[in-house]
Amino acid sequence: MNNYLNEIFNLNGKSAVVIGGGGHLCSSMALGLARSGCNVSVLDLKESKAIKVEKEINDKGFTNTLALEIDVSNKDNHEACLRSVVERFGKIDILINGAGINSATPFLELSLDEWNSVISSQITGVFLGCQVFGSHMVNKNSGSIINISSASSGPPLSKAFPYSVAKAGIKNLTQNLAREWALSGVRVNAIRPGFFPTEWNKKNFITKEREKSILGHTPMNRYGKPEELIGALLWLSSDASSFVTGAEITIDGGFSSMTI
DSSP states (O other): OOHHHHHHOOTTOOEEEEEETTTTTTTHHHHHHHHTOOOEEEEEHHHHHHHHHHHHHTTTTOEEEEEEOOTTTTTHHHHHHHHHHHHHHSSOEEEEEOOOOOOOOOOOOOOOOHHHHHHHHIIIIHHHHHHHHHHHHHTTOEEEEEEEEEGGGGSSSTOOOHHHHHHHHHHHHHHHHHHHHHGGGGGEEEEEOOOOOOOOHHHOOOOOOHHHHHHHTTTTTTTOOGGGGGGHHHHHHSSGGOOOOOOEEETTTGGGGOOO
């Protein structure tokens, strides 16, 4: 049985790029990929955060890593990172698009600059990541792209206007590219997390009243833990999901199954 599982889930020697790898969820994903035998490139807007995650991975004995700075709204940055990763590891097999910021500003008070900041960090970043790194995958006729969607991709969550719009766009872009690249050996899917709150989320979004609403709408009656995304991540990264493309995999403790 172990040999069978290793055969279909084997990621040894694969090269993974985790954009937003310094963040709450993607840092856990980077470690999960490293533990599975991948060479892992951690990309983040703040180089210090990428280096910190790289060190945490290295300290656990996984040293085939690379930390890079990236502004996901800048195509030149993506192309420079692509060159650096290929120079170090020779190829890219797996791409995680998980960068992005949020905004709790009420809609009528939302400035155009704040709107653009969220949109560019989310949907524009995913667009450029898929375009630049996806081009490399299409040229080698293989690859798995995993975009990070959200429970807000539809129906939208309150208090997260530009974020919800961007996540809906990420879901649509994922499905569009899945169709576009299905015959090119490149699969494009999304993971749709429920509530995995960071300290920023708890401070800016989750009042006691809102927490009661969230947990009351989540059949498991708790928040998710970042490591609970790893199983789906490894499945989508591996040949075990070779016929899966255009999917949005929901990991939310049953949140999206609830009505009243």
